[in-house]
Amino acid sequence: MAHFLGEFECKLDAKGRMVLPAGLKKQIPEVEREGLVINRGLESHLVIYPRREWDRIMEELSKLNTFERKTRDFVRKFMRGATELSLDSANRVLIPKSLLEYASIDGEVVLASQFNKIEVWAKETYDAQWEDEGDDFASLAEEVMGNLNRRVDG
Template sequence: MITGEFRNALDEKGRLMVPARIRSEISGNVLILTRGIDRCLWLFPPEEWKRIAANLLSNTSPFNSRARLIQRKLIAPAQEVEIDRTGRITIPVTLREYAGLTKETIVLGIEKYIEIWDEAEYQQYLTANESEFQEAAEELGGLVSF
């Protein structure tokens, strides 16, 4: 299970250290990186990405404008990235620009995938969505018991 919240910095070449705890949960050294929703990047193990991409493509049509939008935003920019010997991945410039990644980042492990955020962007997102989080937590309260 991939979980955790980590702060890491991009280096001058656009490389990001994948936290050791996350690396230990990933088999192999290749991941799939693509645009996420909410101005972050999504990082998937290849088998999980294949499942999601196949599901998206089999349930959408290129003749539907909304389906094309999803395909163009999520599927088209997806790229394989390799974890190097020191545990880093290189984030392509186009994806760095999309997510507004500058220097400081937040890496979130969310069970089956990873989100990469610019730290300031993530803090703004959390602040802007606090009341919505409270409402969502209230709704889930009936579904989850401790």
């Protein structure tokens, strides 16, 4: 599967509908045929998956041992609010009110590409993440990516 690219600022209308940006729609040619799925993200945001990617995740989740309490709790929390989205004739998707409330979204949103999914953030929340970035990004990059090419001797 191809990875998404870009950040897109959008506005919701009074009914909670959002126009899927043309630049993003071009990256998901199968969206009109297969649809999308939206659910809660891990950090007060929402996540949109192309249907094919959602089905792949469901296949992985179905392999987990649901006799374990932590697994059941995780699956319930992950699935909570999951909703199919489809484009209307004006290229809009309707985001459920419960999900908008979860992510504190009320008006402006940022769609941020994350490999095979799209994060949906309240614009204020998204922008606040970058206010005190400073040298933290360089330190984070070193910590996360610094050992990527080192050979482990055993």
